[in-house]
Each structure stands twice: as C-alpha cells, then as structure tokens.
Amino acid sequence: MPQAPVAQASRKPSRIQLRNRKRILDAALEVFSAHGYRGATLDQIAAEAGLSKPNILYYFEGKQEIHVTLLNQLMHAWLAPLRAVDPDGNPLEELMTYVQRKLDMSRDLPRESRLFANEILQGAPRMAPHLESVLKPLVDETAAVIDGWIEAGRLAPVDPRHLLFSIWATTQHYADFEAQVRVLTSAQDVHDTAASHLDRMFRRLLTPDRDVI
Amino acid sequence: MPQAPVAQASRKPSRIQLRNRKRILDAALEVFSAHGYRGATLDQIAAEAGLSKPNILYYFEGKQEIHVTLLNQLMHAWLAPLRAVDPDGNPLEELMTYVQRKLDMSRDLPRESRLFANEILQGAPRMAPHLESVLKPLVDETAAVIDGWIEAGRLAPVDPRHLLFSIWATTQHYADFEAQVRVLTSAQDVHDTAASHLDRMFRRLLTPDRDVI
C-alpha cells in the first residue's frame, strides 16, 4: 500500500518531495497567472513542471489545493513591503519607499501580481478567508499609523484606505495590464518613467501644506 | 434548409433576432465578467439568457464570437468619457471630469470593467487588434492634447500616458478589485469617499505651480 505524502501531511519531507513540490508550484504559478484558475489545466501544469499528471496528483490532492497553496504562500511575499513600513520612520519617505517597492514588485513578480488579480477579479472565492484574517488586520494597523502621521501634521490629510487602494492600483497596473501598457507605450523605459510619475503623484498628494497654520 | 441568421450576417434583423441577440449578450456579459472567458460555459450563458444552448448557437457562431462581439461593442461605451475630453475646455476641469466619469462607470458598469480586466490580464488574446486600432490612436491624440496644455502652462508637467494609466488604474480598481475593497472598507459610501480622494489626488498632481516663474 503506497503512502501518498499528501495523505500524511506530517513527517519531514524528502529531498525529492521538496524539489518536486517546488517544481509544481513554479509551473502552476506560470500557468494559473497566464490563464486564470479555470483556464489552467493540470496537463499544462504537468508539462511545464516536467512531470506526469498523476505524479502531480501524488503531491497535491487536486487542482484546487495547488491553487490555494500558491495563493497562501505568495501572500506573505506580497505583503512584505507593507509590513516594512516603519511607524517610527519619516512618514513621507516611508510611503514613497512603499510605492517604489510595490512598483518594483510589479516588474519583478508580474506573475504573482496577475495571479492575485485573477483571484480577486473572480470574487476571491478561494482567498476570502485569507483576505479577512491576514490582509484586513494589516491594513487596519497601517491605516492607524497613517492617521497618526496625519494628526501629527507630518502628512497631508488623506483617507488611508483609499491611499492604499491608489498605490496598489497604480503600481500593479503595470503588471496586470501589461498587455495594454505595451500597446500604448513605445519607450523601453516604462518602469523608470512610471517610477518618476508615481513618485511625483504621491509626493504631491502626501506632502503637507506648509503655509497653512 | 433553414437559414441561420449567423450565416447571412446581412439583411435587416427581425424583432426576435434583435431581442434574443440582446438577451444573449446581456447573459454573456454577466457570465464572462464573473468567470473569465474559459471559466464561462455556454450552458451558463444559455441558462442566464433563458434560451437553449443550440438556440444560442443559432444566433452566434460560437463562444468566441459572443465574447468578441461583447468586447467590441463595449469598447465604444468604455471609451466615451475619454472622447468627451474637450481640447478647448479648461484643462484641469476636463481631466477632473474625466476622472469622475470613469469612477462613475466603475460603480455603474462593474461587469464591463471586469470583462475588460479579464481580457487584458490574459494578454488580450482576443482584443489586441482593437487595442491597436481603436485605443492607441485615441490615446495618442489625447496625449498630444495634454502635452499641449502642459506647454501652455495650464497644467503641471506630467507624462500623459502614465497619467491615463493612473486614472484608469485607480478608478477601475473599485470595480475590478471590489471583492477586496469590500473586505477592507466598512463604510457604505465607498464611492463618495473614493470620489473625493481621487479628486484631491489628481487635482494636486495636475494643478500647475503658480509661484514658479
């Protein structure tokens, strides 16, 4: 009776197990981000991973488990720049650094960005719990920090949540809507021009007015 | 030999034809925007439209034709606010009006927004020609108008294309990422607070500095 490692999710995983699970998740990221959950097939993932379909199902219980594993795993990396915002730092520079980090992620991890975008677009059917339990508390916390900065007069008044939405939207746009951006921009330095545009935009938004009391 | 209306795409369409094609496109918008192209099935569309699947294929050649028809048809409505920008109007107010119209569309036509987002996310496989032939010229034109305004000193210097990206990203975010927005905002007046946030943000970005020469 061969024991599927999937059945006994405990015990130290073997080297082969570690390597193949990684291969599968890499392949799945590629395929899911390009075609969405339902547009992706196990055959595609298997081909991309260089494994057979049944072999993939030896490591994961099914398509859905691969997807959920990916999403949960990426959530951490995805939110790292937000966690890195330092409540004790310079408010304006902390937020501008956050903007740039998010923009860099759009360039360096476009597949991850599209994977999340796809999931949210469909109503976050497989990620709603995580949004509630992981993202929401972090956002609440950050919003409180920003509100504190504003009350201290170190930042122009702004709705913290809408500010975050605007940062996410504008930075992730370059990954999620890349097909459109590519059609509309001839220049090769899209990232750099975007960086200076966003820096200007958010700096203007957030810099407190000095002449007013 | 029954003539499929699909075969002879000419001649004046009957009332029934008009009504049913509309029903099908309405249903398809609902289903495609919720599940993406590959996630949507003809059976779902048929059920939503209150017609049988073969009946649907009597009016459209196939799933793809329904999708392409939808996209092309919506493109016009979608770009209307951009076309409405008046080169002879007040630059700042023209653009702020554009922002508000786009935000209103996110609230009033979220399905259309998600349909486009889905298509672009997957690399615009079925809409690339339209992006090139319809969107690009319009954007080039608008960019020229904005550049003119900037040169005339009536607008703060900004990259016109990145400005448009930022407007699209921030406004459509409320439709495309609604599932996330809903988790993170408790208030009922999301639209109104978003409106004032975006007004402030883009007004600050675009208002020319007066004290500099």
Next chain:
DNA sequence: TCGTAAGTTTACCAAATGGTAAAAAAGCGG
C-alpha cells in the same frame, strides 16, 4: 389559411479535463 422561412428543441458527439487504480520502477537503510 396556407406555405415558406425563421426560430427552437431533442438527441447526439468528439474532445478535453480532473481524477483514479494499480503495476512498475527507483531509493534507501540495514
């Protein structure tokens, strides 16, 4: 009201797809 064209339904089909059973092969500790 009758005949023809338009519209609809029933009954299918082939391919794709997520998944399984079980045998075969490869690893590996002793």
Next chain:
DNA sequence: CCGCTTTTTTACCATTTGGTAAACTTACGA
C-alpha cells in the same frame, strides 16, 4: 544485496463542454 518504502508510469474513467444534425414548431406575408 535484500526488502521495504517512496516515487513514477500506464491505462483508464466519468463528467463537462463546445458544437452539430435534423426534426419540429412558430411567425408571417400573400
């Protein structure tokens, strides 16, 4: 080198899905 476990492959399967053929029904102009 042996025996046992882990890993991989081969051969399937049931369901879903886009699509078709052809019979049947309805609309409508003469």
